[in-house]
Amino acid sequence: MSKRGFDVLLVRKSGPVRSLSMSSGWLYLLVVVLLVMVGGLGGNSYMVYRQQVQLAEISDDTRLLMLRAERLESLVQEQETRDILSQQASDDRAAPPAPKGKGKAVAPSNQEDADEPAGQVAPADEPHSSDRLSIKNIDQRLEGGELVVSFDLVNEREPRNPAMGYMALVVRGQRQGRAWFEAWPPMRLTAAGRPQNYHRGTPFSVQRYRRVLARVASLDDKKFESLEFVIYSRQGNLVMVKALPVNPSKGAARSQ
Numbered sequence: 001m002s003k004r005g006f007d008v009l010l011v012r013k014s015g016p017v018r019s020l021s022m023s024s025g026w027l028y029l030l031v032v033v034l035l036v037m038v039g040g041l042g043g044n045s046y047m048v049y050r051q052q053v054q055l056a057e058i059s060d061d062t063r064l065l066m067l068r069a070e071r072l073e074s075l076v077q078e079q080e081t082r083d084i085l086s087q088q089a090s091d092d093r094a095a096p097p098a099p100k101g102k103g104k105a106v107a108p109s110n111q112e113d114a115d116e117p118a119g120q121v122a123p124a125d126e127p128h129s130s131d132r133l134s135i136k137n138i139d140q141r142l143e144g145g146e147l148v149v150s151f152d153l154v155n156e157r158e159p160r161n162p163a164m165g166y167m168a169l170v171v172r173g174q175r176q177g178r179a180w181f182e183a184w185p186p187m188r189l190t191a192a193g194r195p196q197n198y199h200r201g202t203p204f205s206v207q208r209y210r211r212v213l214a215r216v217a218s219l220d221d222k223k224f225e226s227l228e229f230v231i232y233s234r235q236g237n238l239v240m241v242k243a244l245p246v247n248p249s250k251g252a253a254r255s256q
Contacts, residue, residue: 130240132156133163133206135229140248147171147216147224147248149184152209159207165239166201166232169214170194171246173225180222184214198232224248 009019138151155163169184170193181193187200195201204210224246231239 126238126241128241128243130156130231133165133231133240135240135242136209138244140227140246142248143215145217147246149214149216149227151212151229153204153206153212154209155206162205162207164203164205164234166198166203166234167212168195168198168201168230169216170228170230171216171224171226172228173246174223182216184216193228194230195232198236201230201232 007019007021132155134154134156136152136154138149141148149169153167155161157163168187170181170189171184172179172181172193174180181189183189183193183195185200185202188196190196202212204212226243226245229240229242231241233239
């Protein structure tokens with residue numbers, strides 16, 4: 001009766017030749033172990049592949065939801081701006097004409113109602129600086145009939161404690177020889193040139209700094225005189241008002 005198995009000969013350059021006998025059971029066991037290892041590697045590779053596919057799908061869905069949310073927010077802001085301008089136009093048509101010699105301002109598209117005096121000086125007790133926020137690298141220039149103001153909104157505290165709130169830019173000047181002011185973003189202002197609703201300002205959350213770009217329409221009958229950076233906390237408290245003269249002739253020149 002023949003013995004089932006196989007022999008292994010060990011041949012060396014020097015020394016005797018040795019032979020090892022192994023039964024076929026060890027060979028089958030080795031094959032089974034190799035098959036199990038290959039199957040395990042294949043299963044793990046498939047699981048990793050499926051996880052990557054699912055993560056990619058989740059990332060695409062998240063990006064799509066963010067784009068839709070940004071689009072909805074933009075549409076809401078545009079609609080709110082249209083409502084403000086439409087209401088202002090209705091108020092301007094309904095208001096009686098200003099009597100001569102009173103020096104009443106011509107109401108721009110986002111100024112307060114025409115029945116309130118425009119150009120009133122802002123309160124003197126407003127905070128002009130803050131230990132939480134600062135405005136730096138201010139750049140003023142004229143582009144395509146617009147006053148373009150860019151600046152850095154800087155968090156003066158630890159980056160892990162971001163500064164949050166709302167921000168508006170108020171431009172004061174003259175229009176047709178009368179006091180005039182306008183806001184960015186467009187909103188209704190009080191007689192002192194302050195937002196009626198601070199939520200209409202641009203929301204911000206700054207860890208280190210944020211570069212902001214504001215555009216204010218520049219018409220031939222407007223004369224810019226001063227800029228006011230108005231910043232509120234999330235609760236609506238006035239944090240800082242920084243004023244400086246309008247001087248776009250320097251182009252890219254920056255001021256602190």
